[in-house]
Amino acid sequence: MAKVNLNRVTHAYTGDELVVFLIGMRINRPWRVRQWWPSFSAMPPMLKELTTDPDSGLLGYRMTFGAGGPTVIQYWSSTQKLYAYASDPHAEHRPAWAKFNRLARKAPGTVGIWHETFVVARAESIYVGMPTAGLAKATSTVPVTARSDRAADRLTGRESRTDTA
Known part of the structure; x- marks a missing residue:
């Protein structure tokens, strides 16, 4: 079982x-x-390929399952590295994408694929009473201090004026 961090931390x-x-x-x-x-079944080999290559640009990921199917939330160090992986003819992604397109033409509407890409200028996070997760797991954690006590301060990097959350 993952270690639960009882302290307040941020990424x-x-x-x-x-x-x-x-x-x-x-x-x-x-x-x-x-x-x-x-x-x-194509996603696990792609994630393994990316996580075993420290230069891939993938910082970390987590998988969730919803009513319609799985979603993978990935954290990347750059769009350039994300797009390089997606277009690399020698990586796992290209053959999986080609196979999806072949099968989708045979049975339109059976399965859908989607993605969304966000370049984040600033990010704020807090984790309390749980194992390291999400963005903190993909990057690193630091304790929440008086300077980073409020969400607004963590997002802007300003020093907190009060000691309240």
């Missing part, structure tokens, strides 16, 4: 760029397993 990141990339799939016809399984 620390000093990179030039921070990119949040959301990618997911929606299984519209669950009984058509042959159509959606290849897309579903």
Whole structure:
């Protein structure tokens, strides 16, 4: 079981760029397993490939499951590295994308794929009474102090005027 941090912590990141990339799939016809399984099973090898390459640009990720299907929240050090991976003909992504497109043409509407990319100018976070997660896990953690007690102060980097949350 992951260690629960009882203290208030926030993330620390000093990179030039921070990119949040959301990618997911929606299984519209669950009984058509042959159509959606290849897309579903393609993500773990991509994540393994990225996490074992320290120069890939992937800082970290977490996977969630909703009513329509899985979503992977990824944190990247730059859009340039994200796009380089997506277009690399020797990486896991290109053949998986080509296979998805072939299967989607055979059974339109069976499975959907989506992604959203956000370049983040500033980010604020707080974690209390839980294991290190999300952006803090992808980057690093630092204790919340009097200077970073309020969310507005963490977001702007200003020193807090009060000691209240």
